[in-house]
Amino acid sequence: MAAYGNENAEMRLNNGKKQSWLRSLADSDLAVGWLFTLPFLVLWAWWFFYPFLQSFIRSFQDANFASLGDAKFIGLQNYVQILNDSEFYRAVIHSLQIVVIAVPLQTILGLIMAILVNQKLKGKGMFRTLFFIPYITSQIAITTVFMMLFKQGTFVTEFFTFFGFDNATWFADTRYALLFVAILFIFQQAGFSMIVYLSALQEVPKDLYEAGQMDGASKWAQFRYITVPYVKPITFFVVSVATILGFQIYDQIAAISRYGALGSPAGATSTVVTYFYQHGIRYMEIGYGSAAVVLFFFIIMIITFLQKKLLDDKG
Amino acid sequence: MKKTKRLTGMLIVSLILLVALAACGGNANNNANNGSSQAGEAGAEKATVTMGFWGTAQDLQIYQAAADAISEQYPNIELKIKQYPSSDQFWNTLPGEIAAGVAPDFIKISNEGSFEYINKGLFAPLDEHIGPSGVDMSRFSESAMDIWKVDGKQYGVPNTAMPAMFFINEDLWKEAGLGEYPKTWDEVEAAAKELTNKDRYGIAINIDAYHITNIAKSYGGDWGNGATINSPENVQALQKIFDMYEEGIAVTPKSLGYGWDGEVFANGKAVMTTGGYWYKGYLKDAAPDLKYVAFPVPEGTTAGSTMIADGYVVLKDAKNKEAALQAAYFMTNDTVLTEFLKLGANPAVPGLSSQYFEENPEFANVQPALEYSTDFAYPAETKRFRDELVNQIESVVLGGVKKSPQEILDGIQEQFK
Incomplete structure (x- = not known):
């Protein structure tokens, strides 16, 4: 009986130790933080980091989908070949053109729409929905409708x-096809920017505007010196997201080129993404395509960094 | 209380993580089990074979019925059908599926894109499997077998073969008061001038390798698998195409906002066009009242056109190649081929082919082309070649670039030496 009692005491002690270990883990903000982040980290590593690592390794190989087992290490040859390919530069210029045309326009349009639907208007809920619908509509569906309109x-x-x-x-038409793609992008993306700006505008303290009015500031001055600085972090977010998505634009171009070569007409809508897809997937040159993707990654990274720097400096 | 909540939260997160990882692992196992089973080797066990294709809903119906009936001839095979939404999806998805080991065991493809895949070793040569699987390849015509032969090896089970065609809208032709139908490209050009008005063009010339190749062949040209891209015959053919565009009597579907030539023709926006047997099924639905006549591709300097054929090829990684070959062969049985015959496809089996023109009298004029139509002979890097050809021609026709046919074809030849 006594021995039995001792056993129970030992078990309680052990449970106590376990519980205190778990409790101390639960007490640690660092451990809890990591644990809650872990699912995302694991999935991110699985779905993004690992494929990127694979692409990075493949970019140094002469690898073809048809015979991945025979892939050979060829050093920087893929990169050299890409950098000597005029089609790549053409694709980069087209991507830059889309971003340069579409990103500022969709940002301004998003902000204007957000200001409009933030007013005390009748039916503003309907307008908010209407402006946001393109963003959640299938890109292919919108492209098809626009193709009928244009x-x-x-x-x-x-x-x-x-x-x-x-x-x-x-x-x-080779003169207008890229502009058509940019219009499609603006039409879809502006709705997203509007929603993000709208949430930012609702955070701007009303008393700032009241103070401005009392000081005799015009509507424009209020916008310029209160609204714009207040939504600046959001502007950085909107511009960064739109830039990345602008560079990644693909579905609209694929829809336009449905029955022809990707980037149709005559390569007028070829972008860095279509260049990668053409080589990496369609021609099965996964090594070459991967090198294009890695270059593309660094291009986006540099541009995003420059954007941040520019916006920070201006602030 | 707060600590308990925190602890519970941590446990839930751990559980989610565990489930997510387990799901990933499970998926990998499922993938590994995809494809044909080894049942053929085991004997009594059933071999599961998957067939991939892209085509219409009608095609799917025919294939599904065949898959349901396969056990009558091959009790050891269970056949699954996988339909791809479009030819683009099919060709672009397939390499990735092959690399990931989840591709179908055999697929139906056309001879337009097959050479590249054969050349890259993605399809299995069938010669060593023909004997053991007991399929009778002698029932197919020799010309149809030859289309699927590369370097003396048989890569495909022939299914259908039909020459390219030239279509004329009968009503619009008569309305314009034109007499005999054209037999040469010069006659086509002259007629197109008469037929073009503010509402329509004389001819639709889709800037697509299929249509360009047909015109090239009618001038005695050919791509020669990359060796004769800039031949004088090909240059002459391209010049004729450019002439018709410059004269404003030809239109490419894209300029009118259409996807392909059939749409332009069905909507009465062009009176003539090059096309193929699939027009029958398409026009039946898209323009049931449109009266048309079909002819062989007009002559440039000679009678020539492409023979568009489809067949079944077994993929190199199919686990049970003999079962895949048997299933592919089953898809060419009389019942299946007769169904396709009704849809306008000419079976590669001579016995059935003889019924083709009775069943499809609208294509009777095309019969002589069966004698002289030949394979596409694209370069081994087929997709790259087709893209380049289309881009170069589009740059002139849609982009206003000043380049002669000779310059264009010389430039392409340089890339595909």
Whole structure:
């Protein structure tokens, strides 16, 4: 009986030790922080880091999908070849053009829409929904509708003739096809920017505007000196996200090129992503395609860094 | 209380993590089990074979019925059908699936893209499996077998073979008061001038390798698997295409906002076009009242066109190649081929092929082309070649770049020496 009692005491002691170990772990902010972050980290590592690492390794190989087992290490040859390919530079320029045209426009448009739907207007809920719908609609569906609208002879192409454009099928014309892609991007992305800006605008303290009004600040001055600085961190977020998505634009181009070569017409809509897809997937040169992706990664990284620096300096 | 909540939270997070990881592991196992089973070797066990294809809903119906009936001839095979949404999806997804080991065991493909894959070793040569699997390849016509032969090795089970065609909208032709139908490209050009007005073009020339190749062949040209890209015959053919565009009598579907030539034709936006047997099924749905006549591709300097064929190829990683070959062979039985015959496809089996023109009288004019139509002979880097050809021609037709056919083809030849 006594021995039995001792056993129980020992078990209680052990349980106590276990509980205190768990409790001390639960007490540690660092451990809890890591544990809560762990699911994301594991999935991120599995779905993003590991594939990127694979791409990085492949970028130094002469690797083909058809015979991955025969991949050979070729050093920087893929990179050298890409940097000597005029098509790559053409693709980079097109990507930059989309970003340079579309990102500022969608940012400004998003902010304007957010300001509008932040007013005390009748039916503002409906407008918020209407502006946001394109963002959650399938890119292919929107592209298909726009392709019908931008056909030669429609009221849309007719309307644009007032601005000096020819009445042509935009996505089949090498002069307008890239602009068509940029318009598609702006149309979709502005809704997202609007929602993000809207949440930021609702955080701006009302008394700042009241103080501004009392000091005689015009509406423009209030916008320039209160709203813009207040939403600056959001602007950085909106611009960064739009830049990355602008560089990654693919679905719209694939839809335009449905029955032709990717980047159609005549490569006028080729971008860095289509360049990668063309080589890495379509031509099965996964080593070469991976090198393009790695270069692309660094291009985006540098541009995002420059954006941050620029916005920080201006602030 | 707060600590207990925290502890519970930690345990839940750990559990989620565990489940997520277990799910990843489970998925990997499932993938590993995909594809054909080794049942053929085991004897009594059933071999599961997967067939991949892209095509219409009607095609799927025919294939599904065949898959349900396969056990009558091959009781040891269970056949699963995998349909891809489009040809692009099919060709772009397949390499990744092969690399990941989850590709179908055999696929139906056309001879337009097969050479590249054969050349890259993605398909298994069938010669060593033909005997053991007991399939009778002698029932296919020799010309159909040859299409799937590379370096003396048989890579495909022939299914259908049909020459390219030239379509004319009968009503619009008669409305324009034109007489005999054109037989040469010069006659086509002359007729197209008469037929073009503010509402329509004389001819739709889709800037696509299929259509370009047909015109090249009608001038005695050919790509020669990359050796004769800039031949004088090909240059002459491309010049004719450019002439018709410059004269404003030809249109590419894209310029009108259409996806392909069939849409332009069905909507009455062009009176003539090059095409293929698939027009029958398409026009039946898209423009049931449209009256058309079909001819062989007009002559440039000679009678020539492509023979578009489809067949079944076994993938190099199929685990049970003999079962895959048997299943592929089953897809060419009389019942299946007769169903496809009704949809306008000409079976590669001579016995059935003789019924083809009775079943499809609208294609009777095309029969002579069976004699002289040949394979596409694209370079081994087929996709790259087709993209380059299309891009270069589009740059002139849609981009206004000033390049002669000779310059264009010389440039492409340089890349595909």
